[in-house]
Amino acid sequence: MKKALLKDCFKEIIKGFKRFISILLIVLLGVGFFAGIKATSPDMKATLDKYFDDQNVMDIQIISTLGLTDEDIQELKKLEDIDNAEGTYQTDAIITAGDEQFVVKMESIADSINVLNLIDGRLPENENECVVEERFLEGTNYKIGDTIEVQVDNITDDDGNEINLLKNNVLQIVGIVDSPMYISTDRGSTKLGSGVINYYLYVYAGNINTNIYTNIYLTVKGAKNLRCYKDEYEDKVQSAEDKIEEIADSRKEARYTALYDKANQKFQDAKNEFETQKTDGEKELQDAENEINSAKKELENGRDELAANRNSANKKFADAAQQLEDAKKVLQDNEQTFNNSKQEAENQINQYEESLKQLKAIQTQYNSLKTTLSNDEDETKKLTEELQTLDEVEDAERIEEINAQLTELNQEIAKIQAGLLVIDNQLSAQGITDINQTVTETDSALQSAKNKLQEGQNQIDSAKRELEAQEQQLNQTKNSTYSQLNAAQSKLNSSEKQIEEAEVELNNARDEFNSKIADAEKKLDEAEEEVNSIERPTWYILDREQNAGYVSYIQDTDRVANLAQVFPIVFFIVAALISLTSMTRMVEEQRVQIGTLKALGYNKIQIASKYIIYATLATIIGGMIGIFIGFSLLPKVIANIYAMVYDIPEVILEFNMTYATIGMLAAMICTIGATIFSCYKELKQKPATLMRPKAPKPGKRVFLEHITFIWKRMKFTTKVTTRNIFRYKKRFMMTIIGVGGCTALIIAGFGLRDAITGMIPSQYGKIDKYEISISLNEEYKNEDLENIDNIISGYEQSESILNANVQSVTIDKDDNTQSIQLIVPQNIGELSNFIVLQSRTNNDEKYTLNNDGVVITEKLSKLLDISVGDEIKLVNADDKECNVKVTGITENYIYHYIYMSPELYNQLYNTRIGYNVIYVNAPEMSEEEEDNLGKQILQNKDYISGVTFMSNTEGIFSEIMDNMDLVVWILIISAGLLAFVVLYNLLNANITERIRELATIKVLGFYDKEVYDYISRETIILTIIGMLFGIGGGYFLTLYIIKTCEIDMLMFNPQITIWSYLFGVLITAAFAIIVNIITYFSLKKIDMIESLKSVE
């Protein structure tokens, strides 16, 4: 290269800076994007590898179903591939914070493997301390220094005793750590609480109350030097795993034997004890029975005696009653007799009384006569005496009166004496001499008769009274005798009752004893069975591939790598096109110079070298800057996006020579190739031809002009625009690829987002309609299923329940094996309320399960190339094989499933299917209630293995999907840059290439707006055409990206919403508008005079 030419080249760069920059910029973009995106995945992986190396993360992990021992560790350490081995104890525990309970994964800290990354505070130094992850503190509001209580189930030690797992359950938080074992937010699932593990927590190893480990972590010699995502690492770890497998059997056997011997010894002891207890119990029962029997006998005797007594008493009293009766009869007779004589006596008495009455009347008459006589005589005497005293003269009157009276009295006396005489005669006639005496006598006779009667009566009465007394006494005796007898009877009764009770008691005791014995026997049997069924332990030898966080991280970086395959291509194509147009223009502009040089004798290569150097310089500078920016910016941006989901250190930026070289070379090929292509045409020509100004590109008719009826109707400006569009083919292509690429990239970005985010509502809203799924483990019984059904029915919001059998099956087809969930619903008709089986392309086409075959999910059919009617080989959980026809392919986005009717299952596997999963429809259930339900169900942890709430699952997925937005942003920004570079280049080309034309129309008097319209009409139409291509391209690009990014487990929903297209178009339009505004001002600045100056 001649010095002058080189100088000219640099001058050219300064002069045509815009052109130089535009090449540089597109190369920068292309190479930057290519190198940056390509480097992102390796950088992220290297970061992870370094982090794992720094934290000495295990290469292999062993989990045993029977626990692991120090001996195991010693044996493992002896293996030559193994660098170090350490054991830890890991379990799930519950922490209470406020009213909330959290489930934590609790593990003891290993000495030097899986070193925790201390964020704050310090590591535990004694059994009272623990460390937690930062999210734990955020979620529970605890802080360093606080004390928490860890609730953890007791464990059974090797002797079969239940012991506390932790020596100390109350722990002080002394630090915050990041565990390299949990780089993602996934902490796994648990049988505790609501089934999700919230956080992790590490305790001091000395706090673990057992010397048995759940995990042994191993590091492999030399593995650290390898990148853990590379095949060499995997091979190394695999060979170490093989070595472990070799000793695994003997270790497992040792562990088994140890446990078996201990358990068996214990069982034998228990059995002996059971036997003695059984014998003792039986004897006791026998004694009790004997006692009852003797009591019964006694009772019988008592009863006989009582009966005899009663009989004799009855007899005695009957006799006595008879005697009494006889006596009564005698008395009655006597009374009768007495009554008869009484009448007689009473008649006599009446006689007496009659005669006495008469006598008394006579006596009274006699006595009154006598009294009157006496009175009369007294009177007479008195009068007589008086008379004597009286003077016959003086008392003549009186004497006369007295004499009269006396006469009267004498008369009367005479009358009375006559009367008395009559009476005396009468009385004498009756033999009565003295009336008074007779009266007295009669009276006394009467009295005596009466007395006699009375006496008889009295005798009768006293006899009666005596009889009554006797009767009363008899009765008294009788009563007392009988009451004695009754008392004896009731005594007998009560003792009988006692005996009965004793018998019942005995029976109960016997029953109890029998059932106890039965129970004990059963338990003993079970214990024996348990001893016999101490399964030989299984070792799970896992490596990093089984760490959920590690795997999803690697998958995510792979996805980034897949994206990197696609996007830079567009940039490189555009870079080639831009170089082509720019360099062509440059070469054309300088044809005179080229001609001159040629005339001066420079050869083609020398002349072309100027342009090649020009392009190379632009490419190298652009490429270098691109590599620098790309390598440092993109991995950081993308890694930062992922850092929101993963707890790993800041990304390590590595200079990736391979990608730098590939990017640079690709850019060189594009630009230099384009340059050589553009030079070649001109260099072929003769110097003389080159010296003449190049004939302007001739105008051409476009095909539309031949369709006269359309062309005629077109406006003048439209015609001009139409012709111009077809005139510049390179520009046409560039616009379409650039604008179309921009639109396509944006659509792809949004489309990808649609596809991924669309999965969730489609899967969890449209297809899986249930809200809760509860899985039971192998221990459950049928009544447990009912129990759970009942718990759920107790919640008002639960609408319906479907039992199903869900098991892991594998399908073999053409050497491709896939592990799938087989779902067998108990009720085929109900299934559609829980899981919708339908064709994705035609949602009206529903599938119903029948006995002809199974329905499989779409992604599975794609992976294994299965179509309806094909037969597939299914291996069920019990390793039984069978062939079954596919009758439908159903829409599904997450995981793979096969649906089968229970009848078909029974028929195929010749069994009766059981159900181990319960689906619940409860769309209205609140989160709080879900929580309660979850807790209630998980209380039955004997047979419940987990409760999954769709709301949780959805949440986890949604979080991941949020990150897609950032990917979309990267796409939009890159697409925007692309559109900008292309459109700006187009603008430049339009202005510089057509500057005379534009100056001319300006001279003609076109207003600025009209000049702008003249140009922009073309760019707008080209942009629109580009967009249309972009829409189509976007569709295919999205499909392509989906295909490359999709992992086996998922099927993205390949439906791009109208919004994605709209955004693609609108955002592109926005970039176009920005460029058009710039165009407007650039056109305004065109200097007519300068532009129209004659050429050279």
Added chain:
Amino acid sequence: MKRMAYIEFKDVVKEYKMGEVSIKALNNTNFQIEKGELVVIVGPSGAGKTTALNILGGMDTATSGEVIIDGKNIAKFKNKQLTKYRRDDIGFVFQFYNLVQNLTALENVELATQICKKPLDPKEILVKVGLEDRLKNFPSQLSGGEQQRVAIARAIAKNPKLLLCDEPTGALDYKTGKQILQLLQDTCRKENMTVIIITHNAALTPMADRVIHFKNGTASNIELNDNPVPISEIEW
């Protein structure tokens, strides 16, 4: 008061600043042109002819002085006014025709007429300039003379007050150049249009009504030609 000429250049100065140095392309230039005249501006390269024409045509502005066209001082016009002035009042013809390559002869004329207030019929004009058979040809299919005819037709079709021609025959052979000048003279006479032609060829001066000589950035001499000669009679 003195009657105002149709076109008047009064003390027009045009100064270009090139960094520290400033170059006066026009230095106190004064001339007048009457309506309907055929004017020839002659002078050596760099005398300021084109600058004067550009200012006259509203493509450039004077640094100072007055440029009065039909009573309006366009020296004071803003950009938009200048565009309107070019659009309505000026027809330009360039040495290299400056046709739009992608448009046919007719379309190139239409490009100008579609923005005018009272344009002439493009077809008629093209017939007048003798291109009735070339209406649908692209510039690349036309000879230089034919292209210049199209350019003139495009300028005339706008029905401008002023037809400005910058070396219209510079790229043409003698015969064709003569035909073009004839066309311009005819246009001036028949359409009564003011036509100003720049040329470095002094032999053409007899065809003009007025000849303006430029020298060192100023109109050094103005001659009035009472009897202009038809172009066919001029030989050079």
